[in-house]
Amino acid sequence: MTTDMSHSADPFFEPYDRKNVAYGDEPTAAIAAFLDQVDGGGRAIDLGAGAGRDTVALAAAGFDVTAVDLSGRGLERIHERAKSGGVANRVTTKEADVRDVALAANTYNAIVATTVLDHIPAADAMRVWGQMTEALTDTGMLFVEVHTTEDPGSPEHPGCDSDAPISETAGAVINYFRPNQLASWAVDPKSRLRVLRYEERQEWDYTHGPEHLHGKAILLAVREGFYPDWFGQPAAFPRNAS
Secondary structure, eight states, X not given: OOOOOOOTTOXXXXXXXXXXXXXXXXXXXXXXHHHHHSOOOEXXXXXXXXXXXXXXXXXXXXXXXXXXXXXXXXXXXXHHHHHHTTOGGGEEEEESOGGGOOOOTTOEEXXXXXXXXXXXXXXXXXXXXXXXXXXXXXXXXXXXXXXBTTSTTOSSTXXXXXXXXXXXXXXXXXXXXXXXXXXXXXXXXXXXXXXXXXXXXEEEEOSSSSXXXXXXEEEEEEETTOOXXXXXXXXXXXOOOO
């Protein structure tokens, strides 16, 4: 474990350097549920991959994954986790700003962007979103999670009126999404998506730092016209084992 905690150029260095790494080991629930129900394989990209909990899950499901993040320490932890999980041969890391990553059209079978579009200015977020939707293949899956104005860290109502504790990393969020904003992007005909799951909620977070509250919007979608097996999260009526 690295002991230098003073990397000011990497605001997430300390959370990702902890023995119990920030955000935990388990993949995002919606991604895990999708991967449990749908055959994996092909190319994937994890934008704002952090310490790689979703990257490793995608690789374990059979995807060749590119993990993109600005945190060099986070990418080091991804290498450690991928090696430990036996999937290092399917994981490539790229230290970069997501705004500088070229996303070629019809390239990725899975695109994940967990709390990254809210870390860049609104105009940039919309541009990156457009690139993401274009980069999805005809049988691709897109997962996006963002902080919303319900978050206590938001400068807007209702979050700014909350007295709930704020995340230790709230300073990195600069673009809180308004109610239904992410949903409106997803159903725009230009996005060419079919929404499998959309939710706006508040959630308590115990995966890093002192307990705190979040306001989140969560989207799981596939390319329009694609109909993979999907029984929900959790599966509402899972098939009995034979």
